Each structure stands twice: as C-alpha cells, then as structure tokens.
Amino acid sequence: MTTLALYGLVDTLWVARLGHEAIAALTIIMPYHWIFGSIAIGTGIGINALVSRRFGEKNIEAANHAAGQIYFIAALLGVVYLLVALLLTESVLILCGATPDIMDYGTQYLMTVAFGTPFLFFFIIADNLLRGSGEAIKPMIFMVASTVMNIILDPFFIFGIGPFPEMGVQGAALATVISNIAGAGLCFYYINVTRDSAYQIKIHNLTPSISILRDIYRVGLPAVIMNISESLLYIVFNNVLSQFGSIALAVAGIIMRIFELTFLPAIGASMGLLPIVGFCFGAGLWTRLWRAVRLSAISLVSIMGVVTVLIVIFARHIVGIFSQDPELTAIAVPAIWITMSVLAFVGGRIIFNTTFQGLSKGKTALFLSLIQWVGFFLPLVFVLPKILGLTGVWLSMALPEPLAFLVSGLWLFREYRLRQRKNTLSEVLVPEVVNQ
Numbered sequence: 347m348t349t350l351a352l353y354g355l356v357d358t359l360w361v362a363r364l365g366h367e368a369i370a371a372l373t374i375i376m377p378y379h380w381i382f383g384s385i386a387i388g389t390g391i392g393i394n395a396l397v398s399r400r401f402g403e404k405n406i407e408a409a410n411h412a413a414g415q416i417y418f419i420a421a422l423l424g425v426v427y428l429l430v431a432l433l434l435t436e437s438v439l440i441l442c443g444a445t446p447d448i449m450d451y452g453t454q455y456l457m458t459v460a461f462g463t464p465f466l467f468f469f470i471i472a473d474n475l476l477r478g479s480g481e482a483i484k485p486m487i488f489m490v491a492s493t494v495m496n497i498i499l500d501p502f503f504i505f506g507i508g509p510f511p512e513m514g515v516q517g518a519a520l521a522t523v524i525s526n527i528a529g530a531g532l533c534f535y536y537i538n539v540t541r542d543s544a545y546q547i548k549i550h551n552l553t554p555s556i557s558i559l560r561d562i563y564r565v566g567l568p569a570v571i572m573n574i575s576e577s578l579l580y581i582v583f584n585n586v587l588s589q590f591g592s593i594a595l596a597v598a599g600i601i602m603r604i605f606e607l608t609f610l611p612a613i614g615a616s617m618g619l620l621p622i623v624g625f626c627f628g629a630g631l632w633t634r635l636w637r638a639v640r641l642s643a644i645s646l647v648s649i650m651g652v653v654t655v656l657i658v659i660f661a662r663h664i665v666g667i668f669s670q671d672p673e674l675t676a677i678a679v680p681a682i683w684i685t686m687s688v689l690a691f692v693g694g695r696i697i698f699n700t701t702f703q704g705l706s707k708g709k710t711a712l713f714l715s716l717i718q719w720v721g722f723f724l725p726l727v728f729v730l731p732k733i734l735g736l737t738g739v740w741l742s743m744a745l746p747e748p749l750a751f752l753v754s755g756l757w758l759f760r761e762y763r764l765r766q767r768k769n770t771l772s773e774v775l776v777p778e779v780v781n782q
Contacts, residue, residue, distance in 0.1 A: 351606040353493040358603045360500045361518050362668045364451075366596035368515050369668070371451035373599030374442040374588070377580040378456075382427045384573030386467040389419055390474030392566025396558070397478035401544070409479075409544075412558050413537070414551030416471045419559075424464025431460035443584030445592045454516040462523030465530035472533035479544035484536055492529030496521050568712050579719050579727075583743075586727055590736050593671075597678045600668050601685050601743075608653050608689060612696040615646045619697065623704025632769055636762060639701050646693035654689045657682065677736065684740040688747040695747065698754035705761070714757060718750035 361368045393416060400409035431438060439452045469492070473485045499521035506512025513520060537543045563570070587594050619642045626635035657664065661682040665675050695718075702711040723746040730738030 348610055349490045349493045351610060353496055354606050355603045356497045357500055357518060357522075358599060359668060360504050361515060362600075364504070364514055366593050366669060366671060366674050367448045368451050369599045370445070370592040370595035371448040371455055371515060372518075373595050373602070374439065374444045374448065374584050375452060375456050375459075376599075376602070377577045377584065378431075378438055378442055379459075380577040380580070381574055382423055382463065382467070383470070384577060385423055385570050386420070386470040387573060388566035388568075388570030389416075389562060390471045390566070391569050392562035392564070393471060394474040394478040395565045396561050397475060398480075401479060406546075410547050411551045411555065412562070413475055413545045414547050415554065415558055415562065416468065416475055417552055418554045420468035420471055421464055423467045427463040427467075428460045431456050431463075442581055443586075443588040443595070445588050445595070448592050448595070451515045454514070455519045458516050458519035459522055462526040465523075466526040469526060469529040469533055472530070472537065475545075476533070476537070476543075481544065484542075485533075488529055488532040488536070491532065492525045495528055496525035499524060568708055572712055572715055575716065576719055579723060582724070583727055583739075586731055586742075587739055589731075590739070593674050593677060594736060594739070596669075596674060597681050600665065600678060601681060604657070604664065604682070604686070608650070608657065608686070609692070611649050611653070612646060612693050615642050615693070616696050616700040618642075619700050620704050623701055624706075627705055632765060639697065639758075643694050643697040646697055647690045650693035651690040654686055657686045657689075661686075680737070681740045684737070685743045688744045691747040691751040695751045695754050698751075698758045701758055702761070707761075710757070714750070714754050717753055718746050722746035722749045 358369060358372070361372060393412060396412050397409045400406075400412060435453050435456055436449070438456065439449060444452050469488075473489060476485045500518055501507060502510040503513050503517030503521045504515075505517075511517075537545050538547060584595065584598075587598055619638060622638045623635055626632070626638065661679045662675065664682065665678040669675070699711045699714055702708075702714070723742060726742040726745055727739070730742045732738070734741065
C-alpha cells in the first residue's frame with residue numbers, strides 16, 4: 347500500500363513538471379480508470395474468498411477451476427476498457443470533466459494506458475488469488491517490483507533521458523503499461539511455471555463457469571458496487587470542479603495524492619482490527635472486542651490528528667514540491683487546509699465501518715458508506731459551489747467526513763447497546779434454563 351501511494355505521488359511529481367494541465371489530465375481520467383479497477387478489485391475479493399474456502403475443504407481441483415477464471419475475466423475487462431478508450435476517447439474525457447486545454451494530454455494518456463489494462467486487471471486479480479492460497483510475501487514482492495519499475499521509468503520516458511524518447515504525458519502512460527505487463531508476467535510465471543504455487547491450472551480449468559462466476563461475485567459484488575458508486579460520484583465532482591478551470595482540477599489531483607499517503611495509517615489499523623473483531627465476535631469475547639475498537643479509534647484519531655496539524659503547517663511547502671506556479675499555489679494551499687482538516691474524522695469512520703464488517707454486517711457498512719457519498723457528498727457538491735464558489739467545492743469534499751463519522755459512530759453505539767442488552771439477557775436466562 348505504501349509503495350502504491352508513493353508511486354501515485356512520484357508519478358504526479360514528474361508529470362507536474364509538464365505544467366498543471368498535465369496533472370489535470372491525469373486527474374480527470376482517474377474515475378474512468380477506477381470504474382473498471384473497481385470490478386477487478388471486487389473480483390479479487392471474491393476469488394480470494396472462494397479459493398481459500400476450497401483449499402479449506404481440501405478440494406484442490408475446484409480451487410484450480412476457480413483460479414482458471416481469472417484469465418477470462420481479466421481479458422474481458424481489459425478488452426472492454428481498451429475498446430471504449432480507443433473508440434470513445436473524446437466522449438470519455440468530456441464525461442469525466444475534461445476542459446478544452448487538457449484534451450490533448452488526456453487523449454495521449456488514456457489511449458496509451460488502455461493497452462496495459464488487461465495486464466493490470468490480471469495483476470490485481472492474480473494478487474488476490476495468491477493471497478487466497480495463503481501466499482502473502484510473493485504478491486507483495488511482485489507489487490513492489492512493478493511499482494518501483496514504474497517510478498524509475500517515469501522520468502526516462504517523460505523527459506527523454508539517455509536513449510529514451512521524450513514523450514511527455516504519453517511517456518508516463520507507457521511507463522505504467524510496461525510496469526503492469528511486468529507485474530502480470532511475474533504473477534503468471536509464479537502461478538503457472540514454478541512449482542512453488544499452490545495452483546496447478548490445466549487447460550480445462552480455463553473454461554468460463556457460470557456457477558463459479560456467481561460464487562465469485564456473490565462475495566465481491568458489494569465491493570464492486572461501493573467502489574463504482576464512488577467513481578461515478580468522482581465524475582460528478584470533476585464536472586463541477588472543471589467549471590473553475592484546469593488549475594482547480596490539478597489542485598484536486600495533488601490533494602488526492604497527498605490523501606492517499608496520509609490514508610495509510612487508517613488502512614493499516616483497519617486491516618489489523620478486522621480479524622480481531624471477527625475472532626472476538628466468534629468467540630463471544632465482547633469486552634475484548636469493544637476494547638479493541640475503542641483503542642483503535644482513539645489511537646487512529648490521535649495519529650491522524652497529528653498528521654493534520656503537520657499538513658496544515660507545511661501546506662505551502664508541500665504544494666511547492668509539485669509546482670511553483672503562483673496561481674496554483676494560491677488555490678492549493680487553502681484547499682489543502684480545508685480538505686485535510688478532517689483526517690481525524692476519516693480515521694474514526696474507517697474504524698467504525700470496519701467493526702461492522704467484522705461483526706458480519708457488510709450490508710450495514712455498505713449502507714453507511716452510501717450515506718456518506720449519496721446522502722451527504724452529492725447534495726453538498728451541487729449546492730455549496732453555487733453559494734461559495736471554489737471554496738464550496740473543497741468544503742463539499744471535507745464536510746461529509748465529520749457527518750459520516752457522527753452517523754457511523756452513533757450507529758455503532760446503538761449496536762453496542764443492543765449487544766450489551768442481549769448479553770445481559772442471556773446471562774439472566776441461561777441459568778434459569780439450566781436449572782429447569
């Protein structure tokens with residue numbers, strides 16, 4: 347996760363040398379990329395759960411048949427992405443909020459990066475496939491290797507260092523394509539060629555199976571829906587933001603990169619808390635469960651609070667790393683102050699939603715996420731910019747976080763009280779039943 351966040355940050359740093367239009371172009375392409383990426387991520391979650399279950403049942407042939415589906419899925423997703431990107435390039439860019447001055451950059455990047463998407467989607471799904479077999483180190487190594495390759499290749503292709511041609515934004519896209527192919531190749535080699543993999547995929551395992559696909563998406567579909575919904579709302583956000591020009595879009599891109607890096611403590615705490623909540627829930631250790639949630643929430647809110655203070659203090663210096671453009675700096679600094687001031691609430695919200703997932707209440711977690719984006723963000727992004735201009739745009743990004751924190755926290759407190767009442771009732775009734 348750290349490597350991926352650093353890749354996004356470094357990629358933006360290099361592209362920023364071409365001007366704010368280049369950053370803006372990459373920013374407006376993100377939601378289109380994320381729509382398909384969301385399907386790949388959801389597929390990965392589903393395939394992870396399915397193959398781990400098959401290995402637990404010691405049904406190796408069923409695990410291999412499930413694993414064989416990833417080739418068909420990745421190819422289908424990649425070809426659809428590629429065809430839409432090539433045949434409807436201008437329509438995609440306009441839909442995502444492109445302004446006239448970034449259309450050329452956007453076209454170069456989208457049409458080039460599209461050729462690497464089948465490999466990217468295979469890489470994402472195969473990463474989860476390996477984790478489902480209990481393999482954690484190899485996927486991490488492959489991901490880090492691919493990302494580091496991208497970081498290294500970026501300046502060579504963008505600026506034409508040494509024997510490499512100077513390609514600008516298209517060079518950044520080409521570096522991404524090459525790194526995606528490399529990552530996919532490493533996964534393919536490990537799964538199909540080496541004897542270290544838990545899989546032995548045969549030709550007949552590659553045949554698409556409706557029943558297996560149904561099992562994959564029964565688990566992965568909620569994640570697909572949640573992430574696609576956020577991507578669609580991001581398209582709405584870009585279209586609102588584009589009314590203020592490409593500099594505003596570039597600022598949003600910089601904010602996204604900063605947020606990705608600062609968001610890592612929340613991801614780590616969430617991944618650490620989830621199995622603890624699940625274990626305590628299964629074992630009936632309610633005191634320990636709520637103590638873990640409370641400790642995680644307090645710790646993460648404190649950490650994110652410190653990060654917020656540091657970002658606010660050094661906001662101007664952070665922007666300066668990306669660009670020295672005075673006009674961009676004048677917009678970016680207050681934007682960072684507003685959007686990053688809610689990081690502590692983000693940490694708490696993530697912990698609350700993770701708790702519901704650990705309690706096997708995935709629908710509740712999905713509902714609370716949709717409340718944040720559809721119930722709070724969508725109305726705010728339409729109303730506030732009309733009243734407060736560009737400041738309203740940044741507020742529409744920030745305000746849903748404390749509101750979602752409040753709703754999720756109250757909902758979790760309600761769950762806590764219900765569980766307390768239920769446990770107290772069980773303690774009273776069980777002895778009476780035993781005595782009878």
